[in-house]
Structures are given as C-alpha cells and as structure tokens.
Amino acid sequence: MPLPGTLEAGTITLNEAETRLVKLLLDAAHHIENHPSKEQTPALPQELADSPLELRFTGGWVRDKLLGVESNDIDIAINKMTGYQFGLRLNEYFEIPGNAENHGLVNPNNKKGSFKLVKIEANPEKSKHLETVTVKILGLDLDLVNLRKETYTEESRNPQMEFGTPEEDALRRDATINAMFYNITTSKLEDFTGHGLEDLRKGIIRTPLEPYTTFKDDPLRVLRLIRFSSRFAYDIVPEAQQAMKVPEISEALKIKISKERIWIELEKMVKGPDPEGALRCIDHLGLYPTIFADPSPKPTYKPDTTNWHCVYETMKKIIAKNEKDILVRNIILKSKDDQFMGWLIASMIPWSDSPDAAPTKPGRTPLPMTTTVALTSLKAPNQLTTLLTSCNQNLSEIKDLAYRQEDSRENLGMAIRKWGATWKLQTLFALLHEIYEAPDNSTEIVEQYDKFLSKINTLNLLEAHTFKPLVTGTDLAKAIGAKPGPWMKSALDVIMAWQLRNPDVTNPAEAIAQVSNNEGISKLISGESKDKHVSKKQKKGELCSALITHFLRQTLKPLFSQAKSNPEITAAGRKKIGEPISRKAEFGDEEVTKPWKFKEAWALDMLHWVCKSLDREIVEREWGFLIPPILSVVDDTDVKIRARGCEILRLLLEATPSPLLKRTGLAPLFAESLYISTTYLPSLTPEEDAIIILDAALPALLTLSKTAFPPPPSRTSDEKAYTATTASLTTLLRQAILTPYKHAGEHVLIAETLLNHLPPILDELGIETVRFLKDLVPLLGGVLMDPLGAKFPPLLLVGVKSMQCVVLNAWPRVGIWRSEILRGVCGGWLWVLEEGEGGDLEEIKGELRVLVGLVGKVVKGEEGMDWDGEVGELIEVDGRLEELFEGEVE
Structure with a gap:
C-alpha cells in the first residue's frame, strides 16, 4: 500500500483553519512575550525562563496529518507556561480592541475578544496527570498543556510532573509515532x-524508551499500544511484545490502572477498524486473564482461552462483506452498534461456562460470571451487563429452539418476547458459545442458526418483542397505577398469544373490538380517548371485565390466601350466621403470609384499580373474590396499609348495589373496621399517620352509610328508610367526627382533617343538622375565636367553611344561635386583623364575610330580628368590624 505523500516526504501541510490558527497563536505569543504578566508565575529553571515562548502541535494530530487524515482536535504544548496560564493570557490578548476582528473571532453575543476556557484538573485515575485547558477557536478543539517530564514510583502509575524539554516530553509518551x-x-x-517518522513509514509500534520500564511506569500503555496496533494495522515490535508478557507488567496493569480506564481502552479497540485484531493481540500476549480479570478475592476458576480464537475469527468472517449472504450478519449484526455489542459478547465467551458468582447480598440471585467480570473488572455500562445476564439466563432455551425445528408462530413469538429486545444478540451469544465448545463444527453451527433465523424471518417475528398487544404493558400499567412486573405477564400473554395466532389482525382497533363491547373502554385502553371518567353504572367492556376477573382469581387470590381468612365471612363473601367469632391476632412472618405488603406490593395498586373499575354486574359476579383481599387490607395493623384498604373499600362500596350489601350482611363488618380506623389518633398514632387514615376512613364511612342506608326521595315517601339513613349519619357524625375531635387536643392538623370531612356529612344530613347545633356551634365558634387560630390559617379556614355549611343546612334554627356564631366570627376577624396580611389570611377574611352574609340572610328573614341594629352595636364596640359587615355576601 503506497504511503501518503505527507508521510513519504515527512512534511506537514496545514489547511486554511490550521494556517489561521498558527498565525493567531504566533501573534498572541509575541504579545505575551512583550507584555509579561504581573501576576506570580511558577518558578522555572533560569535557562527555561530566559528562553523564548514556543508552541508546538503534538501527538495524535501530528501522526494523523502525516497519514493524510484531517483532525479538528489539536494538543498544543507550551514550553514555559501551564496551559491555564497561557489560556488566560490568550484571552487577555483577544480582549485588546482590534485583535479579535483581525483574526475573525466574534462570540455569539458580538462581544469581541472573549472565548470560553474550560480548565480540566489533574485526574490521574483517568489518565490526566496534569491540568489542561480546552478551548474552541476557529472550529478547532484545542487542548493547552505545558511540556513536561515525569518521575514514577513503584506503587503508582501517577507520576510527579515537572516542566520539561521537548525531548523529555517526547520520551515520556507511549509510542514513537x-x-x-x-x-x-x-x-x-x-x-x-x-524513530517516530521511520516507524510510521514502516508500520511498526515501539516505545520511545525501553519497553519494560515504559510499561512498568504506566501499564496503561500496554492497552494503548494494542489499540494503536489494531487501529493502524501496525505491528508491535517483538521487544515490546515480550515486555507485555512479563508477569510483573500484568500485575502492574491490575493494580495501577483503574477499571474505568481499562473499559475506555477496550471500548476504543472494539469500536476501531479491527476489533478482531485487538482481541487476537490480547489473546496472543496472554493478557485475557489480566484484562477480563476474575474479581473474586480468591479466584478458583480460570477461563479457558484455547478455543477463543475460533470465536473472534468466526465473528470476523460473519461480519466480512465478502462472505456469502448470511442471516446472522444481516439480522443480528446490521448496525455498527450491534457489531460493537457483538464483539463485546465475543470477548466474554471464555467466562460463559464459569459457575455463577456469589450473590452480592444474601438472598439475591447470583449473577453470571460474564456479568460479574464486565461489571466489576471492566466497569462496563448497564447496557452490556444487562445483556450478558440475559444471554446466560436464556442460553439453553435459545439453543433448544434453534435445533427443535419449531414451526409454531405462537411459541416462537412468545419466546422472543420473553427474551426481550436483545434477543438477537442473545442468539449470537448462543451461536458463539456453541463454536467455543465445538470449534470444528463452526460452519455447521452458523448454518443451523441461519435456518433458525430464516424461520423467524419467514413468520415475520424478527420484531416480535416490539409487537403491541391488545393492551400494551404501558397501557395496562398506567390503567391500574402499578409498576410493570411479573403480574403483567399472564394478562398480556393471553392477549399477545391470540395476536400471534392471528397475524392477519394488524389494526389495534379491530383487535380491541374482538374482546370489548364498550367503545368508551376500548378507546381508553387503546389511548384514543382522553376521557377517563367512566361511570360506575356503565357496563364495562369485555376486556376490562376479563382483566378484573383474571386479576382477582389468578393474580390476587394466591397472594392473599397465604394468611388466614376472616372467620366472620364465608367463601362466597357473606356474613356467617350465628354468634360473632372472635378474631385472633395472627403471628408469623408477614413477608410470607402477606407478600402483598412487601415484595408484591404492586398488588395493592392492582386491587385499587380493580375496585375503581367495577360496575354493579362485576361486583355481583366477583363478590366472593373481592371481599377477602379487601378485608385483609382494611384490617391490617399497618396504618398506611389500613388507610389504603379504607380507600379501596370506598371504591367497592361506590359500585356495590344496596341489595347486595344487605343480602350479604357485611355492612356491620365493614363499619366495625372503618370505625376502628377513626380511633388511630395521637398520641398512640403519629399525627402524620393519623391524618392519612382519617382521610381514607371518613369518606369510606360516608359511602358505606349511603350504600347500606340509601336515602329515600323524601321523608314522607319512606319514613323507615329516612330514619335508618338519619341514624346511620348521626352515628357517623358522633363517632367519627365529634368524638375524635375531643381527643385531638393540641393537634391542630387532626382537628383540621376532621373538620374537612364534616361538610359532606352535614350535606347528607341536611335539615337534620339542627339536632347538632348545640354541639357544632360551640365547637366551630371555639375554632374561630381561638387566639392562635390566625397562627394556623388552614384550621381557621376550614372552621369558617364548616360553620357556613352548618348555617346552610340548619338555617331554620340559626337565628337562635346567631349570637354565638357572631361571637366566633368577630373574634376570628379581629385575630386575623392583628396577625397582618397574607394570602391565606385574605382568603379567611373573604370567607368570614361570606359567613356573616349567610347569617344575615337567614336572620333578616325572621320576624322580630333586628340584624342591622345588632351589627351596628358590634361595630360601635370595635370599629374594626365595619369591614367585616360591609357588602354582606349572599
């Protein structure tokens, strides 16, 4: 192969940008020399201090230019300044008016003469022994650094750095080229x-100094020389190869070089033009156990590289374009990224038969040794380690299918979906593993895997892992509000297997129509509709109904059947007739008896979705499967779990027909559990947990009341039902609001929570609220008059709104209580005024005005009431109340 003209002549020709850069740097250097910096600079040897400032392009740029290869990355070596010092002076030069324009430098903001210096601190672990400065000028990326010499120690590859001569800087480098x-x-x-120019012409790689010393000082140079050898197809000189094989060098490579740096070099080798050459060189030099090292404290397994050459040689043949048209290349190794991962897989094959590494933690599944080596010894990215784990996990199954002559589209498709997105590379791993075990049969093995891939291709299954089922994993996970996991597989498999058996169905809408008779549900699941508010009374589509049944019977039932069932209910979800059965506390390992609280915690999300998606028909059909898990959750001793159970029970009750609840006799059982939940109060229960469970239990109790005792259209239409409804709501108000409020004490957040749930109960009670004025008015008036109320605006605000609700529902008797109500309102108003201004306080003032407006509206309608006179008297006592009563809100 003829040498490039530049290399043959030993000259370098600059392009236009480089020519401009040289002029720019020389002008700047001249300015710097003639205008010494007043700032303190590092002490230099007198000879160096007296020498002129010199700049040199170094290293890879020089090599590439001689080879006729253009490069935008230029390392610039400075003889008597650090890169950072020179960068600052360079910036200073361009801040002088006219200099930037002369060299065509203008930054994006039209501020001439400035550019961004990036200082990279010394980081020996990443092969950065000295600080450098990077800057971009004229489209070229420059690294500024001083000429230096290095002094090494036995213990580290990190040298002591000093200013050096050009000769010293050249001799410290890895290769003459x-x-x-x-x-x-x-x-x-x-x-x-x-030797640099001569070696470049001859195509050989040697070290500037004696190889053993060079590698002992910095063992990373071993890998760099291998990389340059494969990149340029150059030969490493024999004496350097011999030094690389010395055990001390291998040991130094293990000890001195960080795993991250080894990965960087390996990555560059494999991404280079000849990865096979790089692996062959590693193999030939006996460096495999050093680079792909066993991270175990006491290694017991030694990877056998005897047949490894057959693996990387086969990889080269498969990828070679002059080979026959084989599917292994066309399907598995089409892109550069696929080939990169393929070479990495090939590099790990000698570890594929090793026993698994010890688990990183007790109870964890041990990782394959290929993964462990990549993860620990190479610090490889997750993409590779995850792939290697899958390769080992699915190795036997892939080999079996490759030789079974499987014709079933469903079986092949489901297998590919199980293997995942990297199934092609996993198949390559299986192929290479077979060649590693039987190198004499490599041709037959490649042909067999070609047939396997041909079958998959014929059945149009190459992208089976990307096929979207009727309900995709994302759709389903989003629908039930749970993370994707093993619970999804059986549900999605039912849908996906049907699709694979019926490949002619390509339209998702058509597939959804096969299993759903509700357009709204179908559009929701397929993502075609943004309206997610489906009525509980609306009949669910077949797919939604089927998923609910599947989850309840196949997924949730096994998880909730580990613990003892509630002794008060039958298998059909009905109350047992007879004397109440005492519930005994259950002891044991909850991770076993209640997996849905721990490893399978997604089950609560699933159960929540099921109950949120119920309709009356499904509730009737699945009642026996709904009740056991819901009661298990609502009766749990963990406050947060119990609160979740209350919420789930509320969702069930919203969809439960009243006759069903009456027929099963479970209303009292539900009520008992829910009322117990309202007793979780401080100080036995942390305030934060108490709020969570109250927020869940109180709405559930109200829903239970409405379902168990649905209100009649009017009192006269059904006196008995009306009485039952009122009695239930009365119990709810007294036991779940008033009694807990008495125990709230100084816990204002508990008081706020309880009052937040008061208005919905009063709205259900309606006019019957008058029966509780003697309880509610003093309670709420106390909240309004509390001098500390303005210090905690949320409680004061909810107190005002609750009093509004009392007035609206008990208006016929409000006149009798107006004085106490006004006392509270006026007291709250004055406390707010004294507190000052603020968004919350302004809102409270507005709600207080609304409240007095409501009271005024009621009182003005009563005979014998002098509302305006009473208001005037109040204002006369304290003029600050005038604003409260201005423009009473109706």
Missing part, C-alpha cells in the same frame, strides 16, 4: 525520539 511535534514557530516537524 505519537511523540512527534510540529513546531509552529519554525514550521518544522520535530522527531526527538529519532
């Missing part, structure tokens, strides 16, 4: 090692 400079002052190529 990377050690040449282009002196921009003289426009000359400088080859201080005396």
Whole structure:
C-alpha cells in the first residue's frame, strides 16, 4: 500500500483553519512575550525562563496529518507556561480592541475578544496527570498543556510532573509515532525520539524508551499500544511484545490502572477498524486473564482461552462483506452498534461456562460470571451487563429452539418476547458459545442458526418483542397505577398469544373490538380517548371485565390466601350466621403470609384499580373474590396499609348495589373496621399517620352509610328508610367526627382533617343538622375565636367553611344561635386583623364575610330580628368590624 505523500516526504501541510490558527497563536505569543504578566508565575529553571515562548502541535494530530487524515482536535504544548496560564493570557490578548476582528473571532453575543476556557484538573485515575485547558477557536478543539517530564514510583502509575524539554516530553509518551511535534514557530516537524517518522513509514509500534520500564511506569500503555496496533494495522515490535508478557507488567496493569480506564481502552479497540485484531493481540500476549480479570478475592476458576480464537475469527468472517449472504450478519449484526455489542459478547465467551458468582447480598440471585467480570473488572455500562445476564439466563432455551425445528408462530413469538429486545444478540451469544465448545463444527453451527433465523424471518417475528398487544404493558400499567412486573405477564400473554395466532389482525382497533363491547373502554385502553371518567353504572367492556376477573382469581387470590381468612365471612363473601367469632391476632412472618405488603406490593395498586373499575354486574359476579383481599387490607395493623384498604373499600362500596350489601350482611363488618380506623389518633398514632387514615376512613364511612342506608326521595315517601339513613349519619357524625375531635387536643392538623370531612356529612344530613347545633356551634365558634387560630390559617379556614355549611343546612334554627356564631366570627376577624396580611389570611377574611352574609340572610328573614341594629352595636364596640359587615355576601 503506497504511503501518503505527507508521510513519504515527512512534511506537514496545514489547511486554511490550521494556517489561521498558527498565525493567531504566533501573534498572541509575541504579545505575551512583550507584555509579561504581573501576576506570580511558577518558578522555572533560569535557562527555561530566559528562553523564548514556543508552541508546538503534538501527538495524535501530528501522526494523523502525516497519514493524510484531517483532525479538528489539536494538543498544543507550551514550553514555559501551564496551559491555564497561557489560556488566560490568550484571552487577555483577544480582549485588546482590534485583535479579535483581525483574526475573525466574534462570540455569539458580538462581544469581541472573549472565548470560553474550560480548565480540566489533574485526574490521574483517568489518565490526566496534569491540568489542561480546552478551548474552541476557529472550529478547532484545542487542548493547552505545558511540556513536561515525569518521575514514577513503584506503587503508582501517577507520576510527579515537572516542566520539561521537548525531548523529555517526547520520551515520556507511549509510542514513537505519537511523540512527534510540529513546531509552529519554525514550521518544522520535530522527531526527538529519532524513530517516530521511520516507524510510521514502516508500520511498526515501539516505545520511545525501553519497553519494560515504559510499561512498568504506566501499564496503561500496554492497552494503548494494542489499540494503536489494531487501529493502524501496525505491528508491535517483538521487544515490546515480550515486555507485555512479563508477569510483573500484568500485575502492574491490575493494580495501577483503574477499571474505568481499562473499559475506555477496550471500548476504543472494539469500536476501531479491527476489533478482531485487538482481541487476537490480547489473546496472543496472554493478557485475557489480566484484562477480563476474575474479581473474586480468591479466584478458583480460570477461563479457558484455547478455543477463543475460533470465536473472534468466526465473528470476523460473519461480519466480512465478502462472505456469502448470511442471516446472522444481516439480522443480528446490521448496525455498527450491534457489531460493537457483538464483539463485546465475543470477548466474554471464555467466562460463559464459569459457575455463577456469589450473590452480592444474601438472598439475591447470583449473577453470571460474564456479568460479574464486565461489571466489576471492566466497569462496563448497564447496557452490556444487562445483556450478558440475559444471554446466560436464556442460553439453553435459545439453543433448544434453534435445533427443535419449531414451526409454531405462537411459541416462537412468545419466546422472543420473553427474551426481550436483545434477543438477537442473545442468539449470537448462543451461536458463539456453541463454536467455543465445538470449534470444528463452526460452519455447521452458523448454518443451523441461519435456518433458525430464516424461520423467524419467514413468520415475520424478527420484531416480535416490539409487537403491541391488545393492551400494551404501558397501557395496562398506567390503567391500574402499578409498576410493570411479573403480574403483567399472564394478562398480556393471553392477549399477545391470540395476536400471534392471528397475524392477519394488524389494526389495534379491530383487535380491541374482538374482546370489548364498550367503545368508551376500548378507546381508553387503546389511548384514543382522553376521557377517563367512566361511570360506575356503565357496563364495562369485555376486556376490562376479563382483566378484573383474571386479576382477582389468578393474580390476587394466591397472594392473599397465604394468611388466614376472616372467620366472620364465608367463601362466597357473606356474613356467617350465628354468634360473632372472635378474631385472633395472627403471628408469623408477614413477608410470607402477606407478600402483598412487601415484595408484591404492586398488588395493592392492582386491587385499587380493580375496585375503581367495577360496575354493579362485576361486583355481583366477583363478590366472593373481592371481599377477602379487601378485608385483609382494611384490617391490617399497618396504618398506611389500613388507610389504603379504607380507600379501596370506598371504591367497592361506590359500585356495590344496596341489595347486595344487605343480602350479604357485611355492612356491620365493614363499619366495625372503618370505625376502628377513626380511633388511630395521637398520641398512640403519629399525627402524620393519623391524618392519612382519617382521610381514607371518613369518606369510606360516608359511602358505606349511603350504600347500606340509601336515602329515600323524601321523608314522607319512606319514613323507615329516612330514619335508618338519619341514624346511620348521626352515628357517623358522633363517632367519627365529634368524638375524635375531643381527643385531638393540641393537634391542630387532626382537628383540621376532621373538620374537612364534616361538610359532606352535614350535606347528607341536611335539615337534620339542627339536632347538632348545640354541639357544632360551640365547637366551630371555639375554632374561630381561638387566639392562635390566625397562627394556623388552614384550621381557621376550614372552621369558617364548616360553620357556613352548618348555617346552610340548619338555617331554620340559626337565628337562635346567631349570637354565638357572631361571637366566633368577630373574634376570628379581629385575630386575623392583628396577625397582618397574607394570602391565606385574605382568603379567611373573604370567607368570614361570606359567613356573616349567610347569617344575615337567614336572620333578616325572621320576624322580630333586628340584624342591622345588632351589627351596628358590634361595630360601635370595635370599629374594626365595619369591614367585616360591609357588602354582606349572599
């Protein structure tokens, strides 16, 4: 192959941007020399301090230019300044008016002469021994650094750095072909090692100094030389190869070089033009156990690389374009990214037969050794480690299917879906593993896997892992509000298997029509509708109904059957007739008896979705499967779990027909559990937990009351039902609101929570609220008059709104209580005024005005009431009340 003209001549020709850059740098250097900095600079040897400022393009840019390859990345070495010092002076030069314009530098804000310096601190672990500065000028990425020499120790590859001469800087580099400079002052190529240009012409790689010392000082150079060898198809000189094989060098490579840096070099090798050459070199030099090291404290398994060459040689043949048209390449290794992962897979094959590594933590599934080596010894990214885990997990199954002559579209498709998005690379792993075990049969093995892929291709299953089922995982997970997991598989498999058996159905809407008789549900599941508010009374589609049945009977039932069932209910979900059966506390490992609280916690999300999606027909049909899990959750001792149970029970009751609840006799059982939940109060229960359970139990109790005792159209239409409804709501108000409020004490958040749930109960009671004025008016008046009320606006606000609700529902008797109501209102108003201004306080003032307006409206309609006179008297006592009564709100 003829040498590039630049290499043959040993000269470098600059392009336009590089020419402009050289002029710019020389002008800047001249300015810096003639205008020394007043700031303190590092002490330099006198000879270096007296020498002129010199700049050189170094390393890879020089090598690539000689090879005729353009590069936008230029390392610039400075002889007597650090890169950061030079960068600052360079910036200073361009801030001088006219300099930026002369060199065509204008930043995006039209502020001439400035550019961004990025200082990269020394980081030896990432092979950055000295700080550098990066800057972009004229479209070129520049790294500024001083010439240096290095002094190494036995313990570390991190050298002591000092200013050095060009010769010292060249000799410290990894290879002679990377050690040449282009002196921009003289426009000359400088080859201080005396071998750089010659070695580049001959296509050989050698170290500037004696190889053993070079590698002992910095073992990373071993990997860099292998990478350059494969990149340029150059030969590493024998003496360097011999030094690489020395055990001390291998040991130094393990000890001195970070795993992250090894991965970076391996990644560059495999992404280079000849990954097979790089792996062959590693194999030939015996470096496999060093690079792909066993991370175990006491390694017991040694990877066998005897047949490894057959693996990477086969990879090269498969990828080679001059090979026959094989599906393994066309299907598995089409893209550069696929080939990159393929080579990484090939590099891990010698570890594929190793026993699994010990679990990282007790109880965890042990990782395959391929994954462990990649994860620990290479610090490889998750993409590779996850792939390697899947490769090992599915290895036997893939091999079995590849030889079984499977014709079932359903079986092949479901297998591919199980293997996941990386199934093609997993298949490559299986192929390479077979070649590793039987290298003499490599041709037959490749042909067999070609047939396997051909069958998959013929059945149009290459992308089976991406096929969207009738309800995709995302749709289903979003619908039930739970994370994707094993609970989804059986549900999605039913849908997906049907699709695979019926490949002619390609329209999702057509598929949904096969299983759903409700357009609204179908559109919701298929994502075609944004209206997610489906009425409880509306009949659910077949798909929704089927999913509910599947979840209740197949998924949730096994999880909730580990613990003892409630002794007061039958298997059909009915109350047992006879004397109440005492419930005994259950002891044991809850992770076993109640997995839905721990590992299978998604079950609560699923149960919540089921109850949220119920209609009357489904409730009737699935009642026996609904009650056991719901009671298990609502009776749990964990406050947060119990609160979740209350919410789920509320959803069930919303969809439950009143006759069903009456027929099963479970209303008292539900009521008992819910009322117990309202007793979870401080100080036995933390305030935060008490609020959570009250917020769930109180709405559930109200729903239970409305379902168990549905109100008649009017009192006269059904006196008995009206009485029962009123009695139920009375019990709810007294036991769930008034009694807990007495125990709230100084816990204002508990008081606020209880009052938040008061208005809905009063609205259900309606006119019957008058029976509780003697309880409610003093209670709420006390909230309004509390001098600390304005210090906690939320409680004061909910107190005002609750008093409004009392007035609206008990208006016939409000006149009798007007004085106490006004006392509370006026007291609250004055406390708010004294507190000052604020968004919450302004809202409270507005609601107080609404409240006095409501009271005034009621009182003015009563005979013998002098509302205006009473208001005037109040204002006369304290003029600050005038604003309260201005423009009473109706």
